Amino acid sequence: MKEKIGTYIEAIDKAIAKNKEELEQFRLRFISRKGVLTELFEEFKKVPNEQKREIGGELNVLKQKAQEKFQELIDHVNGASMSDAGAQDLDVTLPPIVEEGSVHPLSKVKNRIIQIFERQGFSVKEGPEIEDDFHNFTALNFPENHPAREMQDTYFISKNPDVLLRTHTSNVQIRLMEQGKPPFRSIMPGRVFRNEAISARAHCFFNQVEGLYVDKDVSFKDLKQTLYHFAKELFGEDTQIRFRPSFFPFTEPSAEIDISCFICKGDGCKICKHTGWVEIGGSGMVDPNVLESCGIDPKEYSGFAFGMGIERITMLKYQIDDIRLFSENDLRFLKQF
Known part of the structure; x- marks a missing residue:
């Protein structure tokens, strides 16, 4: 070469x-x-x-x-x-020949994620960015006093009735389960909004992809195998994955998803904060209350769900240290991809 x-x-x-x-x-x-x-x-x-x-x-x-x-x-x-x-006649006001553009790094990673899950039988579903309280919070088992329901954490368009900019793409999961009977096997990519102070590590909007699989006899081992395959496809065959116990209102049991650091191969570096592991998202078995709110019998069906930020994965994959670069349209940054 x-x-x-x-x-x-x-x-x-x-x-x-x-x-x-x-x-x-x-x-x-x-x-x-x-x-x-x-x-x-x-x-x-x-x-x-x-x-x-x-x-x-x-x-x-x-x-x-x-x-x-x-x-x-x-x-x-x-x-x-x-x-x-x-x-000859020459129009000097015509624009010059310019270089061709390139695919935005977020689009590259999102398309790759979709491709990996489609090969595992997942379809792609999308839903509204402006959502009501039921589909964004209530149906997902959020208690009434949960901090995410407060205006300092969420962009509310109106109150009574509560209408807001969705805080996750889980609203698409609820709308999907309301439409019919299982099985459901889909991923939900899209933009979400949270009232965050903008910094190198956080933004008031970002892109997320969530996944949902509901059927008879779905277990945690199905979740582990699905995400294990995803991690190897996206980050490399040597990638290891681990699950750490956590809490989410809409899953039980719940777990954070970590992958072995593909930069230092587990030896420790600034990307993994010298632990050898980096977090890429959250996951768990769908809470029975969520299934019931969508008219699904939790005694007959079970399922798993997961979610991850596309910006976070892109930052890890390309070693980008500032999330603001994705939305600033700086050609010096975008030309690198």
Whole structure:
């Protein structure tokens, strides 16, 4: 692969473009979504871990050279066109040729998560971002005095009746279970809102994906196996998973989901706070009260649910240290993906 990169760097250095047709040929070969760079980054995924740092650096050099050369060729071709302006009509107000955009890192991770769960038989369901109290809190077994029902934790649009911006995508789980009889096997990606002080680690809105599986004889081992497969697919075959006892109003028993740190391989680093483990979400068996509120007999059916923040997973996967970068639209950040 190093030889390929060297060959392409040499080709870029020698590249010339006398007209727009040759400029487009350069763009299609090196810059476009189906070009050389995309092909090499796909091959990079198969590079042994001990070579990734070195080859990744060379790949970034190649990418930068291609972009700089493309801009240089644009300037050259546009300059040549301007010099011939006396022979033809030229509209100098037309926008210049610009680089193609890329997929936002959150979209990349969300699409990968959906792909993994779809292979396990999960469908994708979506629901409203503006929700009533019943579907966001009451049906999910939240007590009347729960802090999440207070305006300092949740964005309420109106009171009596209570209408709010949903605090999780669990409202889609309730709406799904209300529609018919089990089995249900779905994931619910979407944007949620919480009255948080904005910082590098928290934002007033973020993206979440939850999952629900309800059927006869569903057990905690089904939950563990589903999430174990997910973690290995997303973070790598060597990934380990553990469950720590926790509490959520809508599941019992409940557990936090941790994965072994894929940065330090369990040795301890700043990403995992030197514990060897990083938390990615919460999970548990659906509380019988939740099933009953949706008209499902908990003596006949059982199920599990889980949820995780897409921003958190993306930050872990790409080692991003500030959640605000996802919504600031800074091209210096987005160009890296």
